[in-house]
Amino acid sequence: MKRFAIVGAGIAGLSAAYELELARKRGADLDWQLYEASNRVGGTVKTARKTTNDGEFVLEGGPDGWVSEKPWARDLAIELGLEQQLIYSNDATRKTYILIDNHLLPMPDGMRMMVPEDLASLEHSPLFSTEARSAYAAELTRAEQLRSSAHTSDESVATFVRRHFGDEVLQKIGAPLLSGVFGGDVNLLSVNSVMPAFVAMEREHGSLIAALQAKALARGNKPQQPIFTTLRHGLGSLIEAITAQLPPERIHRNHPALSIKREGNTWCLRTSTPAVKGRPGKSKRHFHHIFLATPIDATRTLLAPRDASIPGLIPQTASSAVLAALCWPASTASAFTVPPGFGFLVPQSGASNPHHQLLATTFVDQKFPHRAPPGARILRVFFGGPSADFLAPQTDAAIAAAAFAQLDNILGPLPQPDPCLTAVERWPRSLPQYEVGHADRIAQLDDHIRALGGLTLLGNGYRGVGLPDLIRDARSAVRSLVPAKG
């Protein structure tokens, strides 16, 4: 019987466990055990549901949905019987604002990140100067030059966007959009790893605007799918549905992995065990294969004694996030309005960011229906990078107050939110930065992992940070190791 261990019960580790359990139920001769450091499964996926007389507030502490274009999270949700729970972003009101000089300026319609499909949409945009609009128009005419000079090696997101549209577009929308997803620095982020679709477009069409126009032509009148998908009662439903498929005795909460070591043809996994009479214990078990689905820092620590080259190949930099969800029941929400749309982004004013400026705010009740009772309002504030590191040690009340003060300044005056509904989450070093050269380093890392044998790395440090990528990666890793049929 082949014995598998999974270390880390975030979405990556749970997806691997689910796939192993499917194989076991099909009759594959295998055993698996899942070890999680904390007392809960789900990792960064964390939903709080607060029921009031008006109805339910669904508060996402981490991710709030996934990009619909990538099918793997949706496929898993349907497989788990959650089809009726799938909900979509309300794209009829899709608009994102950028905060410039304390004014919320809308991004033009029909943009895919910083690329417009139609130059006409920029004409009356208050967001861009005449120079930026001219840079956009020129990109279309420079298609051949951009195609023939496309980089064969990796480069930063900043140089890529500047080559196409200039610095203003990079600073006003490129950097805030990418920081909103990766929390990172566009001067360091790898364009090949974080914007591969745009790199492919450049190789084929030169101009990114021309590439989007060609896609629109090919699409014809076919309706576009909503940009984001999620679950009615929050992404926690996905975690609950996966967990319901897993025998509870195989899930070991409060069992942080302490070390892994090769012994013959197996790995010896040492973990802590929950404290008995105040004293934590230790456990040691042997497995033929280990899936390490831990965050990058934990993975680095576990692997450093096994191969001294590995730590340098795992992403070093990771950005932190602090989230504060503020809620107003219908009775107080009626006292203010927010502009129609999904929310706004704030270009950061340099690394020091002395005001601990928020990075983004989601108008939750406008982005996804069913997340708040009728007439109620949820604003979710996202602090990233140095602001998140500064705020994380503070109390929930202080973080919520900082979020409120900034919203009040931008959208206000606002009534006080309901303190009983406020939710704050901290995610230190949770978003690994895929810096220039990332794909090459991961290819080298894969060689080292292969040489160790009986080991797979899963999670958001390597081949994608989004939920669909992590689910796809984990499930296909298991399928490549266990036979498709019993």
Ligand SMILES: Cc1cc2nc3c(=O)[nH]c(=O)nc-3n(C[C@H](O)[C@H](O)[C@H](O)COP(=O)(O)OP(=O)(O)OC[C@H]3O[C@@H](n4cnc5c(N)ncnc54)[C@H](O)[C@@H]3O)c2cc1C
């Ligand atoms: C604020 C925020 C918002 C996001 N929004 C979105 C979004 O809207 N859509 C999207 O697709 N993605 C989003 N992401 C990205 C996505 O949520 C993450 O990349 C993903 O959830 C990470 O999953 P994971 O399984 O790799 O790791 P994690 O969720 O970090 O899970 C790792 C697990 O390993 C455990 N662990 C740690 N050390 C040990 C140890 N020694 N032994 C055993 N267990 C250990 C941890 O306790 C944890 O449970 C967001 C991320 C953040 C931080």
